[in-house]
Amino acid sequence: ACAPDSGASSSQLAPSRTLTVFAASSLTEALVEVKSAFEESHPDVRISLQFAGTPTLRLQIEEGAQADLFLSADESNMSALRNSGLAEGTPAVLVTNGLVVIASKAGPVRALPDLARPGLRLALALSSVPVGHYSRTALAALGQDPSLAPDFERRVLANVVTEEPNVRQVVGKVRLGDIDAAFVYRSDLAATGPDVRAILIPAEYNVVATYLVAVMERAREPELARQLLGFLQGDRAQSIFQRYGFGAFPS
């Protein structure tokens, strides 16, 4: 399911406090597990998760949504919130992420150079959402790779048929086989399944996406939120994140 409730074991104790967490949708699976872990150790706390694209979450917070903690997939949206005084203190780094190319197993893409073959159907995320921005950066970097065709970047972009506002939709379309290949987060590999092959991007051309976390100014439970923030940065949570393909936060 999408956001499983705290397990049956903890439900005897009526949770008295609720934390609302707004999180970028790429964190979905990992965060659901982290939530269970936290609730296990804090039986009186219930975490309510709200996943969406980072810009949407920011917009909702700006328009008055009540959130205790905000997990952003990039820096710019977080700093916008900080600038408008909605985020408390300096945002902390949560995890890092990288990009990977995924390709439909039934499709013709087996390696990076295949991306430039004419007639392919590729998907990118919108340049305005973090992953879309990162994808274009990585693509531009790959264009410098001498082992690839000289106009690699142009030819790949010519194969793009859709710019998705959400990275999860990109994954879905590749899974369905209607899109041959796409740039997604490394952490998304956890949600791909067997129909999809992963093609790694050499580290020198890859990007490092940094996820930030901050307690919100209007938090109802600021103290608890700070506790959760600490928990997120702790070993237990970080190991869960790593299992889902995220990099450790550089402490």
Add this chain to the structure above:
Amino acid sequence: MKPLPLTPWSLLGNAPAILYLLFIGIPFVALFLRAIALGGLGESLSDPLVLRSLLLSLVTSLISMGIVVIGGTPLAYALARSRFLGHRLVDALVELPLVLPPVVAGLAMLMAFGRQSPLGRAMEEVGIVLPFTTAAVVFSQIFVSAPFYIRAARLGFQAVDATYEDLSRTLGRSPWDTFRRISLPLALPSLLGGLALAWARALSEFGATLMFAGNFPGVTQTMPLAILSALESDLSNALALAVILTIVSVALLGAIAFLSARRERIGL
């Protein structure tokens, strides 16, 4: 009386009917086949979260439809019959919500009733907070679905011959009696038709809801939002939920269709 066998029309009517059937039937068949192939239907059905979403969808859409019918029916009747001040204006405004992509509609509601707006702040001061509550789900559903009901009801009332209403009045019945016993039953097929459209729309609503009410399980996560969430992680679960929603909605619409068919049989 035995109706004329409209043979040429039945045939001509059949061609688009078959095409349309295929066009909408195939995706549904694909959806169902894939959902079955991927499995997970039984699992989803026993998931308490799914049941909560389903319940939330049913309850909120029921409330929305109640409000739409109670508020929309007199409005539609007024639009059909009387020429009150601003009649033209309201008539044009009724359909306005349809032209906004639901996400933008949700955004507009957020900007109207959210904390950033004077209205939202005033409401907050008296303790009313709309955004990200179950009430916001209802608001979103009403916003996007009411026009369907009101428009259909208005056309239905307009098609009722005013002679019947006149005659009811000469028989000593008040305008209210006349409305209830003449106009309403005569327009009922249109009202039910509009209600079916509006209900279907409300049940499938997610854009405005996501923006204005958010996506919190048990509070604002309706079935469409649950499907959307599942879609981002677990296709088989998403498809299972979509199948469940379809079946439940079809049952509801079937009930409405049954009601209007019964009315037709007794001679409407």
Add this chain to the structure above:
Amino acid sequence: MKPLPLTPWSLLGNAPAILYLLFIGIPFVALFLRAIALGGLGESLSDPLVLRSLLLSLVTSLISMGIVVIGGTPLAYALARSRFLGHRLVDALVELPLVLPPVVAGLAMLMAFGRQSPLGRAMEEVGIVLPFTTAAVVFSQIFVSAPFYIRAARLGFQAVDATYEDLSRTLGRSPWDTFRRISLPLALPSLLGGLALAWARALSEFGATLMFAGNFPGVTQTMPLAILSALESDLSNALALAVILTIVSVALLGAIAFLSARRERIGL
């Protein structure tokens, strides 16, 4: 004749009218005020990408409506008049697309016409590719909007007294002539009403389109998708686009309303 002044009703009708007006009016006012406050309207209007989206929206919705009207009208008439094989089934199926959240509808279409399906592969072999093309935009719009038109048209045709059609036949007019000169004009208010609903729905469609057609400027990025894309980065731009879409849609709906008002004046 001077109609009766239905005073109690005008009043009772006014209360929901005013409430509804407020309820849908306030978000629109908020939207417009915010768009103006943030500026960017002029800028967006001169952005060639915006104009391309607008044009794409208009062209695709026009094509969709053409197909919906051409295919849906005889289907609605057949549903209203004849009892052909599978009549009940089609009747129930007509509204089915409404119950799917548009995103799921798009997913279903992708699974039906995409590369993974036998049908999609067969089509691809003869050179027809639907997903991620402008045709897919049209398909998505038809899928989500046709039910509104068909249902309204069906109710409209049902309200036409069959006596008129019978009489037209005795006057030597073929079923087609009868349809064109009697049934169609008599049902026209309902047809136009349904068309307005369907058009508004098609213009605001983005869920199915995003899923089935993708979001590519100039090819599949309609106005709602442009708004959605802008929403992810630049609120002022998104609001400006929403305002533009609203104004254009209102102009279209106004034209339809004007047409039906004219028909009413000449005595329908």
Add this chain to the structure above:
Amino acid sequence: MNQGWIQHRLGNLDLQVRWEAAPSEILVLFGPSGAGKTTILRAIAGLLQPQAGHIEVGGRPVFDSAQRLSLPPERRRVGYVPQSYALFPHLTVRQNVAYGLTGLPQREVEERVASLLTVFGLTGLAERSPRNLSGGEAQRTALARALAPQPQLLLLDEPFAALDAELRRALRRELRTHVAERQAPTILVTHDREEAIALGHSLIVLDRGRQVAEGPPLSLLTRPSTATVARLFGIENVYRLRVLARHPREGTMEAAPESKDLRLVLPLGDAPEGSWLTAGVPATEVLVASQEPQGLSAQNLLPGVTAVIEESPPHIRVTLDCGVPVVALVTPRAVERLGLAVGQRAWAVIKASSFSLLAE
């Protein structure tokens, strides 16, 4: 008292009428198609606001343009049977009839409806939808529906037009009884002369919105005072004549149509010699003779030729060409006996006193 007057313009109709109907009286509105009869009923029922007027039902003003008074239809206590019946299509015959019966215990409603259904011969059709009624059945249902709430004033728009002679007679009797018993007056619209005279206690003759005559029906019929009324009432022979000579001692005068070699003897009137007048005689008062009549007291013996013979049950209508056309209504037996045939010579026999002088 039920009375009133209205003034209303509608299309090319300029309606001006004043009426008065005592309790237990049937007032007949009589006039040709388009005279404005339906419009008057609609105004009284409250379904149309006349531009000016004053309307009282049962002594109570229900409309007054000067006082800006206009009671809604449901408070006027009138029963209205429109020309098109307007039966509620979603209700059965029984439910239609019961519709106006509010505020009564269920049992009483059922009894009243049952008795009305019996009176109107609708018992077997009680559960029928109005769609499946014949024209006459629909008309009877509409009548029963209007009578059910026992209105203070009954407005009937050609209520018997779709009924056969027998039913018509039975329902006329029913209507008369109803009016007499309930002291509830009725305004009845008809274009049927027989009906007007059979049912009406008083009569208003309308033509193109104007009230051209009023009074008790029989006196209007036998002494029609204008050419319009005469024509409307079927005084088939109307002539424009010039007075040639006055014979005050015999109580007669002689007159002739323009440029026709023909003299008619009329009852003496006021018109001076040389003036023009209009005189009429009903076809029933004209006798036909196949041989030149001898020793008859009748003063007008007009020779002519039989031009048309047509049936007009229970009579035969014979038109003679005597210089002017003369229409006579004779019995079939007489036609047979006289051996009348088209083209034959024949005489029209008219008593001077049979002529009416129509003031013009």
Add this chain to the structure above:
Amino acid sequence: MNQGWIQHRLGNLDLQVRWEAAPSEILVLFGPSGAGKTTILRAIAGLLQPQAGHIEVGGRPVFDSAQRLSLPPERRRVGYVPQSYALFPHLTVRQNVAYGLTGLPQREVEERVASLLTVFGLTGLAERSPRNLSGGEAQRTALARALAPQPQLLLLDEPFAALDAELRRALRRELRTHVAERQAPTILVTHDREEAIALGHSLIVLDRGRQVAEGPPLSLLTRPSTATVARLFGIENVYRLRVLARHPREGTMEAAPESKDLRLVLPLGDAPEGSWLTAGVPATEVLVASQEPQGLSAQNLLPGVTAVIEESPPHIRVTLDCGVPVVALVTPRAVERLGLAVGQRAWAVIKASSFSLLAE
């Protein structure tokens, strides 16, 4: 030739009828409300599929249940004026009339429509919407619309019911001319005896779905052969009598109603002594005397009491109670002269030959 037969069940109606109408003939369907008249027209027009039957229009079969033939209405070339007019509400009067004129040059259409509008007195209303017509105006529009395409067979359902006497007469003339000129026969539904006889070349009398009589109207009227027809045609006095004595030499027989001290002299028939028969006499053939009549040739002099006096223009209907009720139609003048009043003694005078023996 236009002919056919149909059999059809509808509700409690069991319709069985056979008809035949020669070119330039008007066939009248006559019968009480609910007899099935409208149903027959709808079947001929093709708007209803009878359960069994064979229908020919202009010699061409358009329906045959055995051959499973059923032409659609538009190929039957019939013109139909339904009882409810059914004018197209979205078209003007002119457009309604022009509706059936297809495949003609525009100018001809305009001319034909203009001439029809003139004939039907609709010229001033050409651009009106049917909503704003009076009942009679609507009926005329429906007639003009049906006539416009010059159908091979005209089906008229009470086409003059909403018209005043003058218009009715004028339009009847128009219809006769049309039928004669165009050799196009007409089937006309009416419940109006006068209309049936004035217009019909032949007549079918229907009662509850059954054809109870047929033939030329006048002979049906004067020699009605069954009690039903007699009643329908207004032979007001119908008695069930037992034959007491036969007087073959005088050509008469004596008969009496059950348990009534009353003897009637009838024309001689086949019924043996002691058997029952039904005899009828039209009210027009009954004379009324206020004193015991002396030296009259009439064989039935029935003493009685005046029970009812009512107007029935142009006559007065007097009902005497002579043991059995006897209805007489007399002139107003006679009532005046005889000083007739309710409750007075009076005699009914009936010639033996006036009685019709109604086979039962």
